[in-house]
Amino acid sequence: MAARDWGIDMTTRFPMTLARDADTVLTLDRTRLLLSFRAPQTPDALMPRLRRLELELEPSGPQQSGGRAPSEVVNHTTHRYWVRSLVGDIGHELHDAMEAEFGEELEWIGPVYHHPQAPGRAGLQCPLPDVLLVKSDAAPPPVGAELREDADKSRYLPGYRYYTLAEPRQHPAHEVRAQLLQREAYGDDTVLFSNMPLLLPYSFEPADTFFQPDPAIGYQGQWNIIKIRAGGPGRTAYDLQMGVSTIVIAVIDSGSDLTHPDLRHVAGTGGPNNDGSHHPTLPNYAVGHGTMVTGVAAAITHNLKGIAGVAGGCRIMPLCFNTGHTDADAALLIGFAVDNGARVINMSWNNTGWQGSTVINQALTRAWNSNVILCASSGNAGGPLVYPATNPRTMAVGASDQNDNRAAFSNFGNLLSVVAPGVDVPTTMVQGKGNLSDLGRMDWMNNFQGTSAAAPHVSGLAALLLSMDSTITNEEMRMIIEGTTDRVGPVTYTTTRQNGPFTTSHGHGRINALDALLATLPARLRR
Structure with a gap:
């Protein structure tokens, strides 16, 4: 030849x-x-x-x-x-x-x-x-x-x-x-x-610009992704799944930067009379809060820029409160997310005055009955959980640090589900407002902090699990995520519940994305 x-x-x-x-x-x-x-x-x-x-x-x-x-x-x-x-x-x-x-x-x-x-x-x-x-x-x-x-x-x-x-x-x-x-x-x-x-x-490691640490500038890299075994050295969740575009995470927040180069949004579904874009003056939110939350959950993974989100192959539905920020707004946005195909809803916000809100509780119940996974931040006062994390249909998420300690500000209690990284978390930021530069831009930041940063880790993990198996129910989702956590921290897990050992400071423990995804596979494929 x-x-x-x-x-x-x-x-x-x-x-x-x-x-x-x-x-x-x-x-x-x-x-x-x-x-x-x-x-x-x-x-x-x-x-x-x-x-x-x-x-x-x-x-x-x-x-x-x-x-x-x-x-x-x-x-x-x-x-x-x-x-x-x-x-x-x-x-x-x-x-x-x-x-x-x-x-x-x-x-x-x-x-x-x-x-x-x-x-x-x-x-x-x-x-x-x-x-x-x-x-x-x-x-x-x-x-x-x-x-x-x-x-x-x-x-x-x-x-x-x-x-x-x-x-x-x-x-x-x-x-x-x-x-x-x-x-x-x-x-x-x-x-x-x-x-x-x-x-x-x-041995897959994302090729995103800010995934690796840079000791020269004191940047510790995406320690959070490595800590929860989503990506990094050794076998990780990303070897099994990085998310599929058919799975949508609704982020009810201050909107998101719709033109951000490291984010993939659902086109045309930002909420009633709203496109979901970043709201620069929304009360009770730090500037860019929704963009930060969105990046943790689903910044595009392995795209040679920025950071890796937990479920970078999935899409975000950004839903923005209006300036009134009422309980009716919250209920309305939850309902909009359900009706427009969101499989996961992230709520990185709290309001003690909304405890027991009939209109929000009904929206959460409808979402739960529609098989939507609900993730809420536990709150940042260092005390008891705050609504909507106190609603039993939500997965209440506390914040942990690089050593798996409960962050001092992280609320805790008997209704806490799990903890996830919530200290110095790298994420996306409204373009030009961040503190990490990529090709002369400042579209990312290295120090997102709070249970607002912790909750989207769990929302992203839920989206990864649905990407593996879209038939998983919200009840099964909770069992998998809580049952596969790492029992970490200087605490004793004394109480055994349906989904495993429990402690009020860490819930069932710090999430482990790899073990959660492996739990969805037949035993012969888990090796």
């Missing part, structure tokens, strides 16, 4: 670009390979042999750089090892040298490609040379000495059949796929590769 038929650079054995499917074109990384061995290997035994070839194992594990620890864990296995060149591009001569060094110990040599939308090593993957997936409803490919179906794996692969290649060193998957697409007139999605990522999928 002529190299020019498949766009193969003459200095390599692999195409420079590869259509992974109908929507994604991968680009060859000419400095890396994936080596698959027939028998198990150890890194200590491999490293001196690789050095003779001017190669090295792809470095793995926590790497200190500028005070940061990205903790990117490379997907080495006992039989497969990722290697990279010490001297530049890998060409035919180095391929031949590897063949001579390892001989029949090698099962195959796999190319490494980069995904166009994933930065750094997170986008590197190997389309395995010995596997092809063929659509179940397509004409079966010619099966012979080179291509054989694995019936056991096909049985559990929805929509596709699983084929293995007998001689991947001589006829790798990219060549056989190209022949099938040409000969059988298949579409790009009819024959797919099995793609192995260079990084283990549970």
